[in-house]
Amino acid sequence: MTTREWRIGDLDQIAAIEAESFSDPWTRRMLADSFLSDRFTGVLLEEEGSIVAYGGMSVVCDEAEIELVAVSEMFRRCGRGTKIINDLLELASARGVKRVFLEVRVSNAPAQILYLKSGFRGLYCRTRYYPDGEDAVVMVKVLS
Numbered sequence: 327m328t329t330r331e332w333r334i335g336d337l338d339q340i341a342a343i344e345a346e347s348f349s350d351p352w353t354r355r356m357l358a359d360s361f362l363s364d365r366f367t368g369v370l371l372e373e374e375g376s377i378v379a380y381g382g383m384s385v386v387c388d389e390a391e392i393e394l395v396a397v398s399e400m401f402r403r404c405g406r407g408t409k410i411i412n413d414l415l416e417l418a419s420a421r422g423v424k425r426v427f428l429e430v431r432v433s434n435a436p437a438q439i440l441y442l443k444s445g446f447r448g449l450y451c452r453t454r455y456y457p458d459g460e461d462a463v464v465m466v467k468v469l470s
């Protein structure tokens with residue numbers, strides 16, 4: 327599995343996976359705006375010409391925040407989520423990042439397990455963080 331960076335032409339497929347994966351997905355416009363930020367890096371996995379997984383993060387100084395991770399439903403539980411996280415961590419490390427943060431819904435056990443297995447640990451909860459009132463768990467991984 328080899329990831330590559332997002333291109334403008336990928337946005338429709340990424341937006342479709344966002345829509346199938348989240349109750350509050352990033353819109354195509356939000357995804358497009360990521361190209362305007364030199365802090366943002368998006369990576370994706372493509373298989374037989376179709377995008378099956380992607381992730382995105384913003385880097386500011388020595389801290390990064392993973393803002394997006396999703397795997398198309400049919401392709402889950404085969405290591406693709408782990409691959410996306412590992413590649414974002416490698417890119418962050420190469421840019422001198424020391425700490426990587428992310429937020430995850432308290433109900434999202436699959437993602438929390440993936441993050442714990444990737445070396446993240448829970449820091450604290452943000453109460454009623456999401457538009458529907460659900461709490462977020464803030465997680466961090468310290469890079470060596």
Ligand SMILES: CC(C)(COP(=O)(O)OP(=O)(O)OC[C@H]1O[C@@H](n2cnc3c(N)ncnc32)[C@H](O)[C@@H]1OP(=O)(O)O)[C@@H](O)C(=O)NCCC(=O)NCCS
Nearest residue numbers: 347395396397402403404405406407408430436437439440
């Ligand atoms: C969370 C998500 C990205 C995981 O992607 P994935 O490709 O299935 O992840 P992996 O195959 O690399 O899984 C790694 C480990 O995480 C855990 N895991 C992943 N999905 C799980 C599930 N549904 N139930 C329990 N554990 C799960 C397992 O321990 C798994 O290892 P294993 O398969 O060897 O047991 C995927 O479920 C997804 O896209 N969900 C919807 C979007 C989302 O919630 N994104 C995260 C937002 S914070």
